[in-house]
Amino acid sequence: MLRLELHNLSVERVGAQGMDLAAELAANARKLEAARDSLVARKSNPEEFLGWMDTPEDTEAVREVLRYRQANPWVREFVVLGIGGSALGTQCVHAALGQGPVRLHIVDNVEPEPIQELLRSLDPRVSLVNVISKSGSTAETMAAFLVFRKWLEDSLGEDWKRHVVVTTDPARGLLRPYAQAEGLAAFEVPPAVGGRYSVTCPVGTLPLAFAEVDLDRLMAGARKANELATGPIGANLSAQTALVNERLAKKGMNICVFMPYSTRLRYLPDWFVQLHDESLGKMKDKQGREVRVGTTAVRAVGTTDQHAQVQLFREGPHDKLVTMVRLEHPTEDLEIPAVKGLESLDYLFGKSFFELLTAEAKATAHALAKAGQPNYTVTLERLDAYNLGWLLQHLMWQTAFLGELWNINAFDQPGVELGKEYTYALMGRKGYERLAQELKSEGVE
Numbered sequence: 013m014l015r016l017e018l019h020n021l022s023v024e025r026v027g028a029q030g031m032d033l034a035a036e037l038a039a040n041a042r043k044l045e046a047a048r049d050s051l052v053a054r055k056s057n058p059e060e061f062l063g064w065m066d067t068p069e070d071t072e073a074v075r076e077v078l079r080y081r082q083a084n085p086w087v088r089e090f091v092v093l094g095i096g097g098s099a100l101g102t103q104c105v106h107a108a109l110g111q112g113p114v115r116l117h118i119v120d121n122v123e124p125e126p127i128q129e130l131l132r133s134l135d136p137r138v139s140l141v142n143v144i145s146k147s148g149s150t151a152e153t154m155a156a157f158l159v160f161r162k163w164l165e166d167s168l169g170e171d172w173k174r175h176v177v178v179t180t181d182p183a184r185g186l187l188r189p190y191a192q193a194e195g196l197a198a199f200e201v202p203p204a205v206g207g208r209y210s211v212t213c214p215v216g217t218l219p220l221a222f223a224e225v226d227l228d229r230l231m232a233g234a235r236k237a238n239e240l241a242t243g244p245i246g247a248n249l250s251a252q253t254a255l256v257n258e259r260l261a262k263k264g265m266n267i268c269v270f271m272p273y274s275t276r277l278r279y280l281p282d283w284f285v286q287l288h289d290e291s292l293g294k295m296k297d298k299q300g301r302e303v304r305v306g307t308t309a310v311r312a313v314g315t316t317d318q319h320a321q322v323q324l325f326r327e328g329p330h331d332k333l334v335t336m337v338r339l340e341h342p343t344e345d346l347e348i349p350a351v352k353g354l355e356s357l358d359y360l361f362g363k364s365f366f367e368l369l370t371a372e373a374k375a376t377a378h379a380l381a382k383a384g385q386p387n388y389t390v391t392l393e394r395l396d397a398y399n400l401g402w403l404l405q406h407l408m409w410q411t412a413f414l415g416e417l418w419n420i421n422a423f424d425q426p427g428v429e430l431g432k433e434y435t436y437a438l439m440g441r442k443g444y445e446r447l448a449q450e451l452k453s454e455g456v457e
């Protein structure tokens with residue numbers, strides 16, 4: 013059993029059959045320090061893709077986004093065209109903290125019906141389309157851009173240009189030169205920041221500015237995570253949770269359930285799944301030797317999934333580590349009223365929903381631990397921009413630490429590329445004729 017308080021973000025309890033964190037920390041302190049020092053030392057090398065450590069420090073990038081937001085008060089519908097890291101961070105923070113009159117829409121798939129439905133529901137005169145692609149070439153995003161661009165031009169003529177804003181790499185891909193040629197507003201994804209690590213750069217901050225999220229606090233929280241993650245291991249939450257994940261993976265906990273107790277945080281697991289799986293599911297180590305590492309992140313939301321997945325988590329194979337996220341204080345609570353004739357529910361009368369939510373989280377954590385299912389809880393003081401920025405950045409650090417512990421590159425995704433190439437071949441892209449022939453001979457066309 014362990015309880016480790018670290019200001020308002022803390023790790024509690026790794027269940028019965030789990031591990032003794034204090035002992036493991038003592039035994040692995042040197043390794044974790046080496047991982048931390050190596051990450052920090054490599055930060056200035058753009059090839060290492062560690063630019064996400066610096067984006068929360070870039071207050072000028074935030075000011076630029078806020079100036080653009082202020083210059084466009086006419087926007088009522090904000091449409092994000094992006095996929096994976098170009099959409100998930102925004103979706104997560106927006107669901108948790110978004111407010112105000114501007115409606116956010118995310119197009120991150122190429123299923124025609126929802127796109128048609130969205131287009132029919134939007135008024136182009138008050139719509140701003142933000143095409144987001146680090147590489148500037150992702151087929152799904154580009155296809156959506158071609159459709160939305162035409163839709164804007166068909167109804168607004170030359171004014172369509174005022175309704176498009178591009179977020180992309182400063183040099184790579186076709187979006188940057190296109191934005192320049194057409195005179196479109198454009199923001200930068202810093203070259204050393206990969207998609208799944210990009211929520212604190214304009215990939216996330218631009219849409220979130222329109223959703224009235226307090227960007228200064230979001231960045232301040234992320235900076236707090238930086239401070240802890242680059243500090244001593246005894247107070248280094250990210251190094252510690254990485255170690256828990258690494259140790260338990262070694263004991264066969266190959267599934268990593270990520271379960272916030274919050275509907276407002278319902279998209280946090282989606283963001284985390286991409287961050288964790290794309291970063292850490294790797295066939296080769298840094299030296300190019302075959303290793304095949306990684307644990308599979310699984311989404312869950314408490315309490316909802318107590319009534320769907322917890323049966324398996326408790327009584328199924330103990331091949332999982334469950335990470336819970338819990339809030340210490342509500343933003344707003346709701347009292348449960350007493351009702352005559354329903355006295356058997358009197359244990360609820362006068363209590364609050366937040367009390368019930370907290371009791372459910374604690375009860376589930378303990379029930380899992382009692383069954384020998386390891387789990388720990390990360391608690392946030394409350395759900396606000398500061399704490400969410402802190403949590404997101406902490407999880408990026410946790411991923412980076414795990415990459416170091418597993419000796420793999422946590423910042424590339426070579427496994428995704430072949431599927432992309434096959435898609436290009438199947439869609440008849442120039443230069444992919446031979447691959448198309450090969451696929452045909454393998455029965456795929």
Ligand SMILES: O=P(O)(O)OC[C@H]1O[C@](O)(CO)[C@@H](O)[C@@H]1O
Pocket residue numbers: 095096097098144145146147148149150153207208290425428
């Ligand atoms: O921002 P881009 O370059 O369009 O990429 C979108 C997503 O596609 C991937 O390259 C592969 O799925 C992710 O890493 C990335 O977040």
